[in-house]
Amino acid sequence: MQLQLSKWFQKLLIVNDSVVDDQFTLTDGESSNEDGSASSSQDEVRSGVAAASRLTSGGGSIRPKSLRDFLKQGRQEYDVSAKQHVPGQPHGIPVDLDETKLLLQKTFHLDINKDVVVRDFIIGTEHPWRAMAVFVDGMADKTTINTHVLQPLMILTHIPGDEPRRHMETIAEQLLPGNQVTLMQQWGDVVPAILAGSTAVFVDHCDAAILVETKGWEHRTVGPVQTENVVRGPHNGFTESFRANTALVRSLLRTPHLVTDIIEVGTLAPTDVAIMWIEGLTNKSLVEETKRRIQAIEVDYLPDSGLLEQFLDDKPSMMIPQVFSTERPDRIASLLSEGHVAIFVGNSTFVLAVPVVFWTLVHTAEDAYLRFPFGSFLRVLRWIALVVALLLPAMYVAITNYHPEMIPTDLMLAIAGSREQVPFPVVVEILLMEFAIELIREAGIRIPSIIGPTIGIVGALIIGQAAVQAGIVSPLLVIVVATTALASFTIPNYHLNLAVRVSRFFFLIAAAFLGFYGIAILAVVYLVRLSVQKSFGVPLLAPVTPSMRSSPDVLMRGYVFQMNQRPEYLQTQKKWRQSPVTRPWSKDTRPVPQSDQEETGGSTVHADSVRGERRDRP
Template sequence: MVSFFKNKGQMKKREKQKIDDKDQSKSKKLEYIDSSISANLDNMKKKTGNSPDIIVRTLKISQNPEMKTTILYVQGLIDNPSVTDFLIESIMKNPHLKEKLLPKEALDVISEEVVSLGGVESVTDWEKLFLSLLSGDSIIFVDGINKALVASTRGGERRSIQEPSTHLTVRGSREGFTESNATNIAMLRRIINSPDLWIESMKIGTVTKTDVSIMYINGIAKEGIVEEVKERLKGINIDSILESGYIEQLIEDQVMTPFPTLNHTERPDMVAGNLLEGRVAIFVNGSPFVLVAPALFVQFFQSVEDYYNRFDIASATRFLRIIVFIISIVGPAVYVAATTFHQEMIPTKLLVIVAAQRETVPLPAVVEALVMEITFEVLREASLRMPKAVGSTMSIVGALVIGQAAVQAGIVSPAMVIIVSITAIASFATPSYSIAISARLVRFLFIICAGVLGFYGMILAFIVLIVHLCSLRSFGVPYMSPLAPLNPEGLGDTFFRRPMWAFKERPKLLSSNNNLIREGDNQRPLPPASRGMKTSDKKKGEGNES
């Protein structure tokens, strides 16, 4: 009896194994291209849901009436002249295809003699075929052979190169990145004409299969940083990548921080400058924002325009940005702490004015500051989301009307409106939008600490903030370098900028030790009198020798 059930169970297992083997053989059969065009077209329609944007064009070739060739492409993703003039017309008019040919011979003739497009290759599996088709390539089937040709016909409507909307500058390039990886990489190639500018591409996203490329200068970028970027990108397992922000969130070192540990920009000249310092650029197809790694804290206060102006002007501007950033963090907190706990620090005349204004205000200073900050944040967010024609008007009118009405109603004091307005303007003066958002978040922490403990709470918040910043890393590089750990050699391009003729070496934390020298000796410009004196002295010396 036991042997009967045992044999019956083995029979069920064998039947199940046969069914699994059939399913596997069926799936394997579907993985590879069939020799019949009709079977391939049926499989194509089944996989794509018979999508109407996939165009099928069947042509009759050779003297064999049964031999046909079919061209497939996706409407809107291809370059129409390439398909009509260099693909379909070439196949129809080529005299060699009028002869009686075997399927393999016809495929070879099309590949070697007919198609005058670049990037022609043969494929045998459906996965690669679908990937090429949905990327804008054209597929050529020949009846009677289980292969297909892929011709590069990518094109379609794309946004032209325009001036970037972020990182605006008075002096510098007016070109900005677009949503096409090929265009963005070509823009960098025009700036850096070196064979050492290496590019590696991969596809990320099981559904979207987004093209992601990394770019670095071989011999300048550290191999450890480059390998770390590659490993983190290869470790991403997600169904979709729609913007470079997806990549940024998946490869950053520290997630529990309001501060950005990767930089992003729309400016090709800014990316080129970072590549020349040893950083790695990450391009994501479909996004005009290119990621730059590793990122340092001081980097977010630097503008590409700093390197186009004189060093004294650039240094003064950078120092102003640091002051502005500090004001955007502690502006309301200083007012709250001074009016709540430390009135003795305010001049007497000013204290009388502030006290008179706050006499009718029912709210404590800390609550007043939080309410005004939240109100300004709502106005700022609303102005960003509304149409451009209305957004700027609404933000200005809303701020004026709400501020004036709140003061007249006695809800807030005029001094608080002034403090919050100055803080909002200071946050707009920060060159990097990502670090400005961080300042807006940290500002609320400082207001609460100032409302609880006054300046002592602000000092504690400063200590926590500095310790947190010093603990961050960006691809293994200390976030606060060259300030912490202190590197005196790297201080020449932080909050102040040394003259251009003094940039002799690249940053040692980012660049390879084998290629640190950026410029030669004696690059400091000399006045004409000094150069003429040296020349005349040299000629005089040569005359004496003769």
């Protein structure tokens, strides 16, 4: 009874139970599409419209109305129809050019808005036609407008001067040499195109507009990455250009099966959000779930992928990232080839990928470019650094206050001697030093790059040395805090780094109250939360728990010719990523045929005996 009441209150207070599906589990895409009726019913359950119809009609199970439904009655400004057109304006394009000008003035506030340019001109026919070109200054390339729009229509036109609406398709197909020229008859389609950098051409006595692709605003060129530096591997990173980012990934994955779908998010100022996946490889239910969550977002403006990441999280209260973000195109290409879905947001330099598991957050792109002993060594180093950055200050407090018998006597006496002149408890000491380290770290990010190196001198020499000489902290504590800071710098994922830095204070407080018992209790709580949490239907600790098949690339880095299988938790349509025989010339790595194993009693057969055989990929 108590469990039923808790579920009832959870459904009552959930933000939007018709859209958010906490019970989504990633399943095999092929099995989910075998029965069309089953898939259609599943989509109906996930649809908010279908859920609302069941509530009003009385069919099916009756569930409590959510808090969102009560609040939605007073939020008419977020109606879905607001995304299609501006209220009070016609859907179609006026036939008269003067009416079109008035509509442009009302839509773009031309009396006070000086960014939108309206260029009147005459199309040079036997009987000249009035026309105008509309574009946004700074977002459209003026050279392209002059050479690909105005010059062909004003000078090079050879069209009979009869009814102009009969020749709109001829103008678009024969006179305008742009790479993308389309005819639009809906005003709601013309306005977003103008705001995106295209040029709209209106002709008098025509109820359609010609849109010419003339985007050409200034943007930063492709440069080196800022937060994920490597020694070996590509150094280029994503930029603020939306199309440049998608092109960087396409240059690495040259396959026609790479699909990009664009969704607009935002009611006030729509932002382009691109969803990229490999058709025929990625699980279809994962793609549909990603689209469903993005389309359900109701927000005025989405400036960066960081906000979209917060909207997509399964559990926003979790500090561990549930959506992977990176600024490296090679990481996104690698994840797409495994079966993930990539998400590009407007002018953001970080690209998202879903789902994500905890182990991926500690991997770097350089691991795949190094031989397996070196890649495994670096991963072991990072795992140790992760534990040190999370638990070293808490362990120091626990040993000093509760468990001094766990360290050698000489070291215990040295610690006690160094703290004779310190007036504060160990917890206060370490909190002061951790606060100072966080100040230095934050100042190093916000300070101008010209005077950035002075932060290290001020932090390390002045603050650290002065604090020890003044007797505020002990010298050993400075070593502990400095080691913790160095260990946290080795964590490659920025969001995981933040999670470790914040969690370190919780472990520090637990150690101050209960010693190692507090650390153990809090560690169990963290592990339990991680084990039950999912990212787009995939457990965060997969494939370790629950145990699933995967290539040897989780905790350690295996041989590259052993990376045959894609992760089982992704439920991809193609399970294998490479042939089991990637080195047919090697005697150590070529598998022994089953018939030869029976004849030789399981002994090894050299590759020379089976040379020349052709083995297809699984």
